[in-house]
Amino acid sequence: MKIALRHGAGGEETSKLIHDIFAAHFQNEILNKMEDAAVLPEFKGIPVFTSDSFVVEPLFFPGGDIGKLSVCGTVNDLACMGAKPLYLTASFILETGMDSETLEKVAASMAATAEEAGVKIVAGDTKVVEGNGGVYINTAGIGVRPAACSISAANLKPGDAIILTGTLGDHHATILTQRLQMETSLQSDCAPLNNMVQAVLDAGIDIHTIRDITRGGLATVAAELAEASGCRINLEEEKLPVSVAVQGLSGILGLDPLTMGNEGKMLLAVPKDEAEKALAVLKKTKYGKHAVIAGEVVEGTGVFLLTVLGSYRKVLPLRGEGLPRIC
Amino acid sequence: MREKELAAFLQNYKGRPLKLMEVCGTHTSALYRTGLRQLLPETVTLVSGPGCPVCVTPTSYIDKLVEYAFTPGCRVMTFGDMLAVPGSKMSLAEARDQGGAADFFYAPEDVLEKAKTHSDTTFILAAVGFETTAPVWATVIKTAADRQIKNVKFLTALKTMPQALAFLCSRGKIDGFLCPGHVAVITGSEPFEQLAETYSETMVIGGFSQPLLLRAMVRLVLESSREQAGLWNEYPSVVKRSGNPAAQKIVDEIFEAGDAVWRGTGRLPGSGLYIKEKYKSFDAGSRGLNEDRIPPGCLCSRIVLGDALPAQCPHFGKRCTPEHPVGACMVSSEGTCCITLRESGTK
Numbered sequence: 324m325k326i327a328l329r330h331g332a333g334g335e336e337t338s339k340l341i342h343d344i345f346a347a348h349f350q351n352e353i354l355n356k357m358e359d360a361a362v363l364p365e366f367k368g369i370p371v372f373t374s375d376s377f378v379v380e381p382l383f384f385p386g387g388d389i390g391k392l393s394v395c396g397t398v399n400d401l402a403c404m405g406a407k408p409l410y411l412t413a414s415f416i417l418e419t420g421m422d423s424e425t426l427e428k429v430a431a432s433m434a435a436t437a438e439e440a441g442v443k444i445v446a447g448d449t450k451v452v453e454g455n456g457g458v459y460i461n462t463a464g465i466g467v468r469p470a471a472c473s474i475s476a477a478n479l480k481p482g483d484a485i486i487l488t489g490t491l492g493d494h495h496a497t498i499l500t501q502r503l504q505m506e507t508s509l510q511s512d513c514a515p516l517n518n519m520v521q522a523v524l525d526a527g528i529d530i531h532t533i534r535d536i537t538r539g540g541l542a543t544v545a546a547e548l549a550e551a552s553g554c555r556i557n558l559e560e561e562k563l564p565v566s567v568a569v570q571g572l573s574g575i576l577g578l579d580p581l582t583m584g585n586e587g588k589m590l591l592a593v594p595k596d597e598a599e600k601a602l603a604v605l606k607k608t609k610y611g612k613h614a615v616i617a618g619e620v621v622e623g624t625g626v627f628l629l630t631v632l633g634s635y636r637k638v639l640p641l642r643g644e645g646l647p648r649i650c
Numbered sequence: 651m652r653e654k655e656l657a658a659f660l661q662n663y664k665g666r667p668l669k670l671m672e673v674c675g676t677h678t679s680a681l682y683r684t685g686l687r688q689l690l691p692e693t694v695t696l697v698s699g700p701g702c703p704v705c706v707t708p709t710s711y712i713d714k715l716v717e718y719a720f721t722p723g724c725r726v727m728t729f730g731d732m733l734a735v736p737g738s739k740m741s742l743a744e745a746r747d748q749g750g751a752a753d754f755f756y757a758p759e760d761v762l763e764k765a766k767t768h769s770d771t772t773f774i775l776a777a778v779g780f781e782t783t784a785p786v787w788a789t790v791i792k793t794a795a796d797r798q799i800k801n802v803k804f805l806t807a808l809k810t811m812p813q814a815l816a817f818l819c820s821r822g823k824i825d826g827f828l829c830p831g832h833v834a835v836i837t838g839s840e841p842f843e844q845l846a847e848t849y850s851e852t853m854v855i856g857g858f859s860q861p862l863l864l865r866a867m868v869r870l871v872l873e874s875s876r877e878q879a880g881l882w883n884e885y886p887s888v889v890k891r892s893g894n895p896a897a898q899k900i901v902d903e904i905f906e907a908g909d910a911v912w913r914g915t916g917r918l919p920g921s922g923l924y925i926k927e928k929y930k931s932f933d934a935g936s937r938g939l940n941e942d943r944i945p946p947g948c949l950c951s952r953i954v955l956g957d958a959l960p961a962q963c964p965h966f967g968k969r970c971t972p973e974h975p976v977g978a979c980m981v982s983s984e985g986t987c988c989i990t991l992r993e994s995g996t997k
Contacts (some may be wrong), residue, residue, distance in 0.1 A: 560685075574859070579683075630685030632657040632864070637682075637993050642983075 326421040331451025341449060344427050348434040349413070349444040361445035363410060368467030371406035373397060376461045380648045382429070384501050386494075386511030387586070389460060390432035392650055395515045395586055396537075397464035398440045402517040403533045403589070405474035405524060406466035408440060413447040414461040418454025429458065440515035478531045479552035484598035485618035486591040488519065488611045491541055492569040492583030498649045500572065509568050512587035512610075519608040523591070526604045532592040537650065540582040543640040544590055545626040555623030558638065560630050562617040581628075582641040584649055592620060653861060656868045661689045665875040669695045669823065671956050673815065674830035675702035675984025676858060682993035684860040686867055694871060697956030698986035700814050701830055703779045704731050705954055705978045705985050706912040707807045708942035712737030714805060714935065718774045719750030726752040727761045728776035731982045734975060738943040758790045765794075765802045774934050777806040781836040784808050784923055785897035788904040791925065791932050803934035806925060809910055812841040813921035819849035824956060826852035826874030828866060831885045838893025843881045850879040857885040904929055911940045913978065914951035950977035953986055960990040967991050 329336045346354065353361050375396040382389045394411065401408040413433065417426065437444055442464070468474075493512040500507045516535065523530060532552070534544050541558075549556045565573075565580045573580050587610055593601045598616050605611030626638040672678055678698045681687040687696060700706045716737050719726045726742060733743040733754055742752040751771075755761050758775055765773050777787045787808065794802050811833045818824060829842050834855045846853040852874040856866025866884040873882065883889055901923070910922025917940065925933040944951055948970070949963035960966050960979070970976035972988050979987040 628685070630688075631653065631860070632685050632689055633654065633661070634657075634685035634688035636685040636688055639992055642992075 324423040325419070326417050326423060326426065326451055327419055328451050328453070331417065331449055337449060340423075344423065344430050345413075345447060345449070348430040349437070351443045351445065353410075353443060353445040361410065361412070363445070366467050369470055369472070371401055371404050371466045371468055372463070373400045374461065374463040375400060376459065377650055378459050378648050379498065379650050381501055382425070382458065384497055384511055385509065386497060387513035388429060388432050389458060390429035391436045392513050392586060393460040393462045394433050394436040394440060394442070395513050396650060397462040398442060398515045398517050399535045399589075401464050401466040402520040403535055404468060405472040405520070405530065405533065406468040407521065408442045408464055408466040408517050410443050410445045411437065411462050411464045413444050415447070415449045416459040417449065417451045418457040419451060420454065420456035421458060422456070425456075426458065436515055440517055474530055474533055476532060476534065476548050476551040479548055479554045479556070479592050479620045480531055480594070481554055481620055481622050482595055483531055483592040483620040484595045484616050485556060485558065485620065486593065486598060486601060486605065487536070487541070487564060487615055487617045488516070488589045488591070488605055489587070489613040490564045490566045490569065491536065491585065491588065492565060492573070492580040494586040495540070495583035495646060495649055496569045496572050499576075499646055507568060507572070509572070512585050514587035514610045516587060516589055516610055519605065519611050520589070522608050523601055523604050526600065528593055528597050528601045528604070530591055530593050532590075534590050536585045536588045536590055538584045539641040540580070540584055541590065542579070542581040542626065542638045545638065546640040548590070548592070549624065549626050553624070554620045556618055556620055556626045557635070558618035558626065558628050560628050562615055564613055564615050564617070581638060586650060595619070653864060656864050657689055659868055660686070660871060661691060663691050663693060663871055663875070665693070667693045667695070668825045668871065668874055669697065669956070670826045670828065670870055670874065671697050671699045671818070671824045672828040673699035673701040673811070674832065675705075675982065675986070675989070676832065677701070677828055677830065677856065677863070678986055678989050679984065679993070680858045680863055682989060684863055686860070686863055697959065698953070699818065699827075699956060700912060700914060700954040701811075702979070702982050702984035702986070703783070703807070703809065704735055704982040705950065706809065706914065707735070707778060707978065708911045708913055708939060709736070709738045709944070710939040710941035711805070711807045712741065713739065714939055715742055715752070715774070715776055716740060716745045716750065718805070718934070719745040719752045723770070724751060724772045724774055726774045726776065727755050728752070729778070730754040732776050732778060735978050735981045736945065736975060758786065759793065762790065762794055762797070762799055762802060765799050769801060771801060773802045775802060775804050777804045777808060779808055780811055780830075781833045784901045784905065785836065788900040791904050791929055792900065794932060795929055802932065804925065804932050804936070805934040806923065806936040807939070808905065808923035809912065810907070810921055810923065812837070812845060813918045814912060814915065815842075815845055816849070817915050817918055818955065819845060819851050826854070826870045828870055829853050829855045831855055831857050831889065834885065834889040834893070836894050836897050839881060839883045839889055839891050840893070846879055846881040852878060853881045855881070855883045855885050855889050857887075908937065911942060913942055913944070914954040945976050948977040950979045953979050960987040963987070
C-alpha cells in the first residue's frame with residue numbers, strides 16, 4: 324500500500340494506519356489507551372526532557388535506519404545528562420508515495436531499539452505531505468536523574484581525563500558512501516548508549532561531562548565543551564580511535580575524522596584517578612569495547628591536538644555545512 | 651620512529667636562517683593540520699605564496715561578475731568561496747542581497763543541466779583556478795560546445811603557476827620553495843626543474859599527507875641550508891616528469907596563454923589562460939580585466955608575495971575576519987590570512 328494524503332487527514336484511514344503499524348509495534352499500557360495525551364506515573368528524581376528530529380537520507384543504511392536513529396538520538400541525549408530515559412513520543416511526517424511496508428520496517432526498528440534501551444513510546448502523531456515517499460520523524464523523550472547529579476557541558480575540570488567510547492566517524496562515513504553508491508564494509512555505529520552510561524554511573528564514577536559525538540564530530544563537540552566549561556582540552560593524535568575503513572575513506576575524499584559525526588559514540592570527562600576504572604567498566608559494555616583515554620582537560624581555552632610529530636595544533640570545529648542530512 | 655627522527659631534525663635545525671615559501675594554499679593548510687609548521691624553529695620562516703586562486707584575482711574581475719549579476723537575464727554561478735570576495739564596490743554575496751542574480755554550484759557541470767531547463771537565462775560561470783582546475787573548465791566548455799548549449803558563458807580568471815614562480819625567483823628573497831604538488835600532477839615536474847636551473851633555486855615538490863609533507867620539508871630545509879640548487883620531487887607516486895598528457899591536451903584545445911594580472915605582482919606575461927578563438931562565443935569578456943583596487947591598509951598584495959605576514963596587517967583579525975573579509979586572503983579556505991587566523995596558536 325502507498326501512503327496517500329488521506330492517511331494523514333485524521334479520519335478512518337489515519338486511525339487504521341496508526342492501529343496497524345504504530346500501535347501494533349509500540350504497544351504498552353500507556354499508549355494502548357489511545358488518549359489525546361499520555362498520562363505518566365509519578366517520577367522519582369529530577370525530570371530531564373529533550374526533543375530531536377530525524378531527516379536522514381537514505382532511510383536505510385548498513386547498521387541502522389531512520390527509525391533506530393530516531394530512538395537512539397533522543398535516548399542518547401538524555402543519557403548525556405546522566406538521566407535514565409523512560410518515555411518517548413514519536414511524530415511522523417510521511418511523504419505521499421511511501422510504501423506502508425517501508426513504514427512498518429521503520430516502526431519495527433523503533434520498537435526493537437526502544438526495547439533495548441528500556442524506554443516506552445507513549446504518544447505520537449502522523450501527518451502526510453505531498454512528496455516522494457520519504458519520512459521525517461521527531462521524537463521527544465523524558466527521563467530522570469538523581470538530584471545530586473551535576474553532569475553538564477559546563478562541568479569539565481582541569482585534571483579530568485577525556486575518554487572516547489569508540490572509533491570516530493563511522494556513521495558519517497557510512498551515510499556518505501551510501502550516497503556515493505560506494506560498496507564498502509562500513510557500518511553505522513548507531514546505538515542506544517544509555518545502558519553503557521548507566522554502567523559507569525553504577526560503578527560510582529564521578530562523571531563530570533558526557534556528550535554524544537554527533538554532527539560536527541569530536542572537533543566540534545570538544546570545542547563546545549571547552550568553551551562552556553572555560554577550560555582547554557588536549558587530545559592526543561596517536562590515541563584517537565579511527566577504523567581502517569574510515570581512515571582510508573577520509574584519505575581519499577580529503578575528510579577529517581575529527582569533524583565526522585557518529586551516532587553511537589560518546590565523550591566522557593572523569594577525574595584522572597577514576598579514568599582507568601571507568602575505562603574498564605566501559606570496555607565490558609556492548610558499545611564501549613574500544614573505549615580509550617584520548618586526552619585531558621587543562622587550564623586555558625580551546626581544543627588542541629598533540630600531533631604524532633610532537634607539536635600541538637589547534638583543533639577547529641566544523642565550519643560550513645559538512646554533510647547534510649546524516650541524522 | 652623514523653618520522654619522529656625527521657621531525658626532530660626540523661625542530662632542532664640550527665643552521666643559517668631560512669626564509670621558505672609554500673606556494674600552494676592547500677599546503678598552507680596542511681602544514682598547520684599536520685603540526686609541521688608548529689615544529690619549525692625560529693630560524694626557519696615559512697611564508698605563503700600566491701597559491702590561492704581567489705586571493706590573486708584582481709578586483710576588476712569581481713566587479714565584472716557583479717555587473718553581470720545585475721544584468722537582466724543573467725545569473726552568475728561560482729564556487730562558494732568566490733561569493734564573499736570583495737570587489738571594488740561590493741562582493742557577489744552583497745550583490746545578491748541587493749537583488750542581483752548570483753548563486754554557487756558544487757560542480758560546474760551541474761550548471762549545464764540547469765541551463766538546458768532555463769533557456770531564458772544566460773548563466774555566467776566564474777571560472778577561477780590554476781592548472782589543477784583548468785582541465786575541469788576545459789571539459790565543461792567542450793561539453794557545452796558539443797551539446798550546443800548557448801546560454802552559458804564563462805568569465806575566466808585561470809592562471810598558471812610557473813610564471814608566478816619565475817617572478818618570485820627573480821626577486822631573490824626566498825631561500826627555497828615548497829612547490830605545489832597538485833599543480834605538478836598536471837604540469838609534470840619539468841617546468842619546476844627548469845625554474846630551479848634558471849634561477850639557481852632550491853625547489854621541492856611535496857605531497858599533502860603528514861609523512862609526505864614531512865619528507866618534503868626536511869628535504870627543503872636540508873638542501874636550502876646547503877644552498878643546493880635543484881628540484882627534488884618528493885611526491886613521485888603521482889608527480890611524473892611530463893605530467894598528465896590527457897589534462898594538458900584538453901586545456902590546449904580550449905585555452906591559450908596570455909598575460910594576466912595577479913594581485914600583488916601585477917601583469918605577468920603568459921601567466922593566464924584564455925578561451926581560444928574557436929570557442930569565443932563562450933567567453934563572457936575575460937580579457938583586459940586588469941584593474942586591481944585594494945582597500946586602504948589591506949596587505950593582501952604583499953602577503954601573497956611573502957613580503958608581509960598576515961599578523962602584520964592592521965586589519966587582520968580586527969576589521970578583517972572570515973565572516974567579514976576586507977581582503978581576498980581572508981575569504982577562501984585556501985587563503986593565508988583565513989588559515990592563519992583560524993589555525994594559529996600552539997601551546
